[in-house]
Amino acid sequence: MEVAGPAFSFNLPFGQCPDCAGVGVVLAGDEGLVVPDLELSVVEGAVAPWRERSAAGCREAAVAVVSGWGVRPEAPWRSLPPGLREVLLRGREVAVPGRSEVFTGVLPWLAERQRAAAGGSFPGQVFLRPVPCSSCGGGRLRAEQRAVRVGGRGITEVSALPVTGCREFFAGLELAERERVLVEQAVEEILERLSRLVEVGLGYLTLDRPARTLSTGEAQRVRLAGQVGTRLFGLLYVLDEPTAGLHPQDVEELVGTLRALRDRGNSVVVVVEHDARVIEAADWVVELGPAAGEHGGRLLFSGPVEALRSSEESVTGGYLAGRWGRGLPERRRASEPGRELVVRGAVEHNLGGVDVAFPLGCVVAVSGVSGAGKSTLVDQILYRVIDRALGGDAPPPGAHERVEGVELVDRVIRVDQSPIGRSARSTPATYTGVLDAVRTLFARTERARRCGFTPGRFSFNSPGGRCEECSGEGVVRVEMHFLPDVFLPCAECGGSRYDAETLSVTYRGRTIAEVLAMTVEEAAEFFREDPPAVRGPLRVLCEVGLGYLRLGQAGTTLSGGEAQRVKLAAELHRRAGRHTVYVLDEPTTGLHARDVERLVGVLHRLVDRGHTAVVVSHSMDVVRAADWVIDLGPGGGRDGGRVVAVGTPEEVASGRGHTARHLRRALGKDGVPGEIGVR
Incomplete structure (x- = not known):
């Protein structure tokens, strides 16, 4: 059988799996979503999709099935016999008073509504969860394409490898003489492109990783890797906040990529950048200011970075030279014994069975290189579990055993950089x-x-x-x-x-x-x-x-940073009372050192009012000013997902790893002055 190259694309009809249309996942009913409250009975609406008025017939049939089993319809779902629960969920032929008929369980009922929607949305869609396609196993391709082997592996197996593993596979590929003549050039090009991804610090990503799951920094570095590999020169590159979402270790790799573009004969213009490492690596710096809004708009400095540090007018130069910026907090807060949120057995994405405690009444910083699992742990597990426990509508949390201490929290608020409104009406x-x-x-x-x-x-x-x-x-x-x-x-x-x-x-x-x-x-x-x-x-x-x-x-x-600070200001103005956990993911994106300093001050003021702030951040200015640090890693992707260190910033800095090295520099522990923008 001869298979053409385009047939291996899951974006084309003759290559994609017909059951999942090349997506790799299908929507299937989830028992946890279908029956969210085990204490309710079928009469009280334990089966959530059948609570709506249009499903009254299904609910009545379910009550008849329960009665036919000799069980009281008012009995809570938790007490129903396992066999009865299986019938209610998946259906089968059952005997109801006076006759025998086929009872359609709630999961087949949802599947039928999904088929009737023909790819569109339908009311019961909220009770479905994406699961790997049973036909292709998540590989997205037809069986014919998956059967083709190169070096003993199919294309879906190769795509599931991390970039570093994929490069090793192609570098060690043994081909016959005739095969080498046909594909040698293609293999060389594949190796070069994979090497570019490794050079920008993305060796941990798998090739089949959906683009929507990439962080901002990862997506930007993917694009940069593509540009480095073009070998073009005489181009002008314009970048806006290229360090957004990057750990200091990743920033060093990014700077190397930018220099490679420059050395090839291109001009690299970073339009907006606040990261000190990128500014210090620049050949020429242009600064506007001195403040924001109508207080800005003036040219403060234009010249080499060496002259920037000595400029009296430059706000940025003052921070780089250490003339501005306050010291560390006078003391580190310590949580009371037993007052903590504990995540047990977190295994979502690359988390490897993580057990970790978040002390309450503190500023808790979660650090680690890009792809280490920070957002998965904090946003997809901790935040979602608390929000749903308090009656919120957060999506289902990621895979984990349990979260302890939720009863100690009265509110949870995710303070992100999304707009404060969708129209001009929100101000x-x-x-x-x-x-x-x-x-x-x-x-x-x-x-x-x-x-x-x-x-x-x-x-x-x-x-x-x-x-x-x-x-x-x-x-x-x-x-x-x-x-x-x-x-x-x-x-x-x-x-x-x-x-x-x-x-x-x-x-x-x-x-x-x-x-x-x-x-x-x-x-x-x-x-x-x-x-x-x-x-x-x-x-x-x-x-x-x-x-x-x-x-x-x-x-x-408003910019993302402005919108986030408006939200925090609204919270600061509230009356102190119920214990609130504030969750922030990369709050320093787009912020100058002066703004970072103010942000850190706001977080500490919230905690002084009796609340807790959990901050996912790569900024060492935020990490060093926190009361407690949870460092994940040691790398990204498959090399991450483990707890590297926990403790005060000083304790974490005394260990090993990328964060420890950069945190020592921020704290001035290795002979280098502390960094900028701290409390």
Whole structure:
């Protein structure tokens, strides 16, 4: 049988497995999702998909089956005989009072609805979990393609190898003379491309790894490896935050890749970069500032990095030279005995049966090289378990035995860098609650009372006082058909969001639109004598370094770091009370050293209020300022997934591994001054 090269592509119909369409996984019913509460009875809705009104017939049939087994329908699911539970889940021919018929279990019922949806979504989809395709075993290809062997291995077996193992396989491939003539050039090209991936620190990735599961740093290095292998010259490369999500060890490898591009005769322009190692490795540095927003926009420095350190105007130079930045915390917090979250037997992805404790009432940093398993442990297991235990709707957690200590937590909040809203309606003023208090002040003015205006009149999110031409957004959308839509200021309200009557009301000489146009700093000064409900959030926003934002600035225009600090500011303004676990994944992405310093201060303030902060971070500035460090590794992918060290930053720095080496430098333990941006 002769098989053409394109037939080995799972993206083409004649190569992909027909049962999973080349995806490698199919959706199948999951007993844990179908029966989430074992204490409920069938009558009370233990079988979650049959709680909906349209499935009333299925629920009644299930009750009849339970009764036919001589079991009370009110009995909790946990107490049902195993055979009965199997029938309810998977169905079979059963005897019901007066007749014998086939009972369709809930899992076949869900499968039938999935087939009827023909690839589209359907209401019961939330009860399905992706599992490897039984036909191809997750290999994505047809049986004919999987049967072809090279060097004793099929293409799916080779794709499942890590990059380093795949390179070893092709380097040691023994071919006959005729085969060597046909494929020698292809093998050389394969080896070169695999070597490029190893050079940028991605030797642990498997070739069949889905792109959506790659971290930001991994995806960017994959693209860089492709560019290095082109052997082109005379090109201009523009990169934006290429170190996002990278451990210091990975940054060193990235710098080597950038230098290789430069040495080949290319120009490498890093548009935005805050990492000290990349800045120090640059041939030329251009710095803008001195601050953000309207306080920035000036050229502070342009020249070699040696001159940057001695520049008095340069903010970055001050940090690099050690003139700025505060020292370490005066003390490390210690959790009370028994007050900790303990993850047992974590085996999701590359985690190798990890048992690890997260002390409560501390800033806990989780470190390790890219691909070590940090996000899997914290986000996919710890956060999801706590959220679901507290009644949240987080996705099912990754594979693990159990998580102990969840009863000690009252809330869990994942503070990421996603936008604070999906439209111009979400602003710093609305997210932090400032606008609610400001609307109350406007409603108390004499003119507002005379006109009968309530606080709702001054909301641009509801009819009454907003401009109806733009529905309170201040802009109108102009459809460009084959081009992206264009947003223009509303001609009716001039972008103010409100109608003329609402704008006729002023508070101390300012309209509501003029207040929203203020920066946070201006508003804090303007409302300095007003109630704490107004002053408090404004003060906190200034303290986290966001005084330059405008109160009415659309949330979609904020950077990831700005959005994250707005969320943290909103939390700081809440009343201290219920114990909250804050989960942050790479919070320093896109932040300058000055902003990192403020972020670390915010985290410690949250913990001082009786909460816990669990931070996944590669930034040694964050790690060295934490109370407790959990270091995973020692490498990435199959070489990771193990606990390398736990303890205070000083204890972790005294050990071995990539994090220990860089943490010693950050703490100044190896004769090198400590790094920047600490508490």
